[in-house]
Amino acid sequence: xxxxxxxxxxxxxxxxxxxxxxxxxxxxxxxxxxxxxxxxxxxxxxxxxxxxxxxxxxxxxxxxxxxxxxxxxxxxxxxxxxxxxxxxxxxxxxxxxxxxxxxxxxxxxxxxxxxxxxxxxxxxxxxxxxxxxxxxxxxxxxxxxxxxxxxxxxxxxxxxxxxxxxxxxxxxxxxxxxxxxxxxxxxxxxxxxxxxxxxxxxxxxxxxxxxxxxxxxxxxxxxxxxxxxxxxxxxxxxxxxxxxxxx
Amino acid sequence: xxxxxxxxxxxxxxxxxxxxxxxxxxxxxxxxxxxxxxxxxxxxxxxxxxxxxxxxxxxxxxxxxxxxxxxxxxxxxxxxxxxxxxxxxxxxxxxxxxxxxxxxxxxxxxxxxxxxxxxxxxxxxxxxxxxxxxxxxxxxxxxxxxxxxxxxxxxxxxxxxxxxxxxxxxxxxxxxxxxxxxxxxxxxxxxxxxxxxxxxxxxxxxxxxxxxxxxxxxxxxxxxxxxxxxxxxxxxxxxxxxxxxxxxxxxxxxxxxxxxxxxxxxxxxxxxx
Numbered sequence: 001x002x003x004x005x006x007x008x009x010x011x012x013x014x015x016x017x018x019x020x021x022x023x024x025x026x027x028x029x030x031x032x033x034x035x036x037x038x039x040x041x042x043x044x045x046x047x048x049x050x051x052x053x054x055x056x057x058x059x060x061x062x063x064x065x066x067x068x069x070x071x072x073x074x075x076x077x078x079x080x081x082x083x084x085x086x087x088x089x090x091x092x093x094x095x096x097x098x099x100x101x102x103x104x105x106x107x108x109x110x111x112x113x114x115x116x117x118x119x120x121x122x123x124x125x126x127x128x129x130x131x132x133x134x135x136x137x138x139x140x141x142x143x144x145x146x147x148x149x150x151x152x153x154x155x156x157x158x159x160x161x162x163x164x165x166x167x168x169x170x171x172x173x174x175x176x177x178x179x180x181x182x183x184x185x186x187x188x189x190x191x192x193x194x195x196x197x198x199x200x201x202x203x204x205x206x207x208x209x210x211x212x213x214x215x216x217x218x219x220x221x222x223x224x225x226x227x228x229x230x231x232x233x234x235x236x237x238x239x240x241x242x243x244x245x246x247x
Numbered sequence: 248x249x250x251x252x253x254x255x256x257x258x259x260x261x262x263x264x265x266x267x268x269x270x271x272x273x274x275x276x277x278x279x280x281x282x283x284x285x286x287x288x289x290x291x292x293x294x295x296x297x298x299x300x301x302x303x304x305x306x307x308x309x310x311x312x313x314x315x316x317x318x319x320x321x322x323x324x325x326x327x328x329x330x331x332x333x334x335x336x337x338x339x340x341x342x343x344x345x346x347x348x349x350x351x352x353x354x355x356x357x358x359x360x361x362x363x364x365x366x367x368x369x370x371x372x373x374x375x376x377x378x379x380x381x382x383x384x385x386x387x388x389x390x391x392x393x394x395x396x397x398x399x400x401x402x403x404x405x406x407x408x409x410x411x412x413x414x415x416x417x418x419x420x421x422x423x424x425x426x427x428x429x430x431x432x433x434x435x436x437x438x439x440x441x442x443x444x445x446x447x448x449x450x451x452x453x454x455x456x457x458x459x460x461x462x463x464x465x466x467x468x469x470x471x472x473x474x475x476x477x478x479x480x481x482x483x484x485x486x487x488x489x490x491x492x493x494x495x496x497x498x499x500x501x502x503x504x505x506x507x508x509x510x511x512x513x514x515x516x517x518x519x520x
Contacts, residue, residue, distance in 0.1 A: 122346040136360065143346055169430040201305055202342045205334045206404070215359040215368060217352065 007052025009119030013226040014128045017116050018142075020047070023233035026114040028105040032247060034097050035106035044108040048115040056114035063073040064110055068103045075099035119148050127216040136211035140203075152192060159187050249274040249315075250252075250412045250443030251298050256312035257467075258297050263308070267293040269467035271312070275443045277411070280434050282475065283447040284323050285464030286488035291447035292337070294464070295414045297321075298445065299334040317411055330361050333405035337417035339397040342404075343389055350376070350392070351385040354404045361408075375407035380429055396422035402430065406437075413437060413444040418454060431457035451492045454477050455509060463487045480506035 009017055024044055030036040045057045079095020086096070122143040129139035163183050164170070170180050203209065251274060258268040268290050275281040283291040285438050296302035300321025303310050314320055317331055326381045347353035351372055358368045376382040379399045384392065391399060398421040405413070413434070419427045427450065434444045434457055448454055455461075455475040462479065463471035465487040471478055478484050479491040482505050490496060491507070498507040508514040 039445070110251055121348060123352050126346055130359075139485045140346070171287045199345055201301065201336075202307055202344070204301060205299070205315070205342055206344055207330050207360040207408075208344070210362045212363075213362045215362055215365055217355055217365060219370065 007119060009051035009053050010121065012051075012119075012229075013220050013222045014121060014125040015050075015222075015228045016229055017119055018125075019230045020233050021112040023237035025109050027240040028108045028235040029149050030104060030237070030244040031101065031181065032244060034100035034104060037101045037108070041104040041108040041111070044111045044115075048111055051115065051119065053115040053118040056118050057111045060107065060110040061095065062116050064103075064107055067106055068099075071099040074145040075102075117149060122147060124218075124220050126214070127219050128222075130214040130216040131219040133213070136208065136214050140208070144199075151195070152188075155191055155195075156184070156188055159184055159191065163187075250277050251275040251316055251445060252313070252315040253294070253298070254313040256294075256297060256310065257316055258302060258310045259308050260293075260302075261307040267467055268297065271468040273469050275412075276446045277441050277443045278438050279459040280444040280457055282458035282461045283464060283469075284449055284451070284461060284484075284489050286443055289464035289488065290356040290467040291464050292416050293467075295334065295416050295447055298379065298412075299332060299414050301334070318459065319366060330357060330408040331410055332412045332414065333408060333416045334407055335402055335413070335415040337420050339394070339421060342401050343397075347389055349385065350387050350389060350400050352379065353389050353400060354407050356417075357404060357408055371407045371409075372475035375403040377407060378433065379403040380426075384461065395423055395426055398422055399426060399429075404435075406433070407439075410440075411418065411442050413442055413446070415444070415446040415448075417448055417450075418446065419450050427453045449490065451479060451490060451495075455492060463489050465489075472484050474508070477506075479509055 024040065028037065029042055031040055045054075048054050048057050075095035075098045076091045077089075077095075079092025079098070082093050084093045084096070086092075125143055126136075126139050129142075130136070160170075163180075168183055170177065178223055193199040253274070254272050256271045257266050258271075259266040267288075269316070271290065271294060273281075273294075285291050285295060293302060296306060297310060297314060298316055298321060300323075302314070302320055303306060310322065314322065321332070334439050344353060344356040347356055354372045354375055355368050358371060363371070371386075373382065376385055379402055380401045381396060381403060384396060384400065389397065389400065398418065402415075402418060415434075418429060422430060431453055434446065438444050438459070446454065446458070458475050461471075461473065461475045461478050462469040463484050470487050471483045479495055484491055485499065491499075492509045493507050494511055497508045498514065498517075508517045
């Protein structure tokens, strides 16, 4: 873990980006059509840029691109009639609408999640939770969940380096690459399981079992702006759900 | 007074065919540095896990016999007995909290869990980092440290608690000569403070001047016990499958009869005759 650059997202109270992300996910699921979902995606990208974690929107495109392509094939090309002509292709009208809505929903959720991950400080979150008298187990669970992906990625990179140093070649044809999956995937999964065990062991030695009242070392300030943003996000998510249920 | 007492302890890991500890009995007194050594698989690391209560509570397995750490059975109480027992593992990376972004936060992790006041934590963290010679690393991220730096930080993260019982498993595995000397001096000063120090290590060269007593383990129990200065010179430690200092090993290989010299200066005196 290295020090992150100070951004609006990293200066915010740790609960604010978390609540925003959850609310964006709920609103995305409630968004009925491509227009609503598209607006939400645009707002999410704008929020990420304003918060100083705009790169998350670009990084999200890596997993999103193949998903979007798959949605286009599944709904746009293979969807039901009636069909419309788009750049010489006869595409399903309803399918394209559905694909756009789902693509925008996924875009909003992926961007918000990666933006949260980019700005998340586990120590600040634990301090904020301790200040609110959360149980240590609950706050650690949130932290472990949010750190799971970056840790998994770091472990994958380390295993890849180790296997390369032992002669694993990743270049070549598809069959060659397919063969390389096993020596990377197996240690990755086994390592992840071992880490869970190791971490529990480590926490026991560090007096983390049965914590009753953890001391917040540097409790983050919960500014009025943070509270306003959180309540607006919660209100927006509730309205979106109500709109969906009513509509 | 014994800070740690084991009487007739047998412990078997889950799925293991044979017990790792067999009818193991020993004690560690306050104010003393007790050194456990032995061949690979002799049971010294397991003895520490049992003493800390992590075996069988965390590892699983079956334990019989009596264990008392600071007067209570560690398998029944909370881990670390509220910070009074410090366990240092041989792989420092495996003992990190996983949430600290700086070394200072890492060292503060356990005291914060115990609910110490923040002012006390900050003072204790600075003191512990200073004693381990890593005060300059306070703002660094734990993931950016070298193995030796990390080992010092993990020891500091236990030192901060001022424990009454130290359990250290190969704590010098990643340390350089300076780090080893620093640790040995620290262990002596902790014993002088009144803490009981139990250390499992094969570092005979470094530990023989620092330990008050050595227990040589074989097949899950101590088979030789005595002052390091006597035990390391003799043949019994070799018969138990453990090793002595580099100079003693050289003497043994050269056919020098016991009592053998332990240090270079002793060897020079002996062989110069």
